[in-house]
Amino acid sequence: MPTEFESMLFEEELASLDSLPEARRWTVERDKEVPLGITALIHSIKDPAELYLARLRWPDYFKPVSLKFLSRKTGSDTDPTAWPIVRGFRPTSFDTCVSYTLEGYTLHPEWSNSPSAAFPKIERPMQYALLKLQSEMDLYYERRWGT
């Protein structure tokens, strides 16, 4: 269970997301299955018509977020065609190998003690995760997996 502070910060961030200029590009909803989770309908600036449903869950709000992409039809988190091809994303493994996700640090435990890859101390975990994801989508997006 999250601490009271984590829950408070999560709610505060969720309520104030609209203050971010990038938020106009997202549809963010609470993930009701976990205490600290959201889904975000996002797209790359390179292909605005191709929408992806990202699920972000924080087992610990100040640690890397778990990132999965869900099928917009079925909600499945094991559908590779729900995934964008972006650097570090592994659609057929349903995970991401990057230094801002839980899955990345699970695949590379040594990153936690690495000067270059250790997760930073952050004050706004939701903002950080969404902006990082959006930035990666905009800069390194190729196409939907399987197309």
Next chain:
Amino acid sequence: MNTESLIFDVRYLGAKKHYVDPHASATATLAQVKPKVLAFFGLKETPEKVYVFSQDGTPITDLSITLGQLAHGKHELKLDLVEQLVQG
């Protein structure tokens, strides 16, 4: 055409507050302002850990560019500060 000063606003992705200099010199380069910005956010660069400015999502690699050049004649310049990502 640079104005003499501008509002320089930097957002670090995970931080609550922005770095704001309401009277930044338009002729200052990114290399000149970067140490102040890093210090504000309590960050330290090392050979392994590098932070870059980005504008509208695009990383800026040329640190010799001035704030005025980036502002394109406007009186306010907004940038992001992001750390280099590692991928497996």
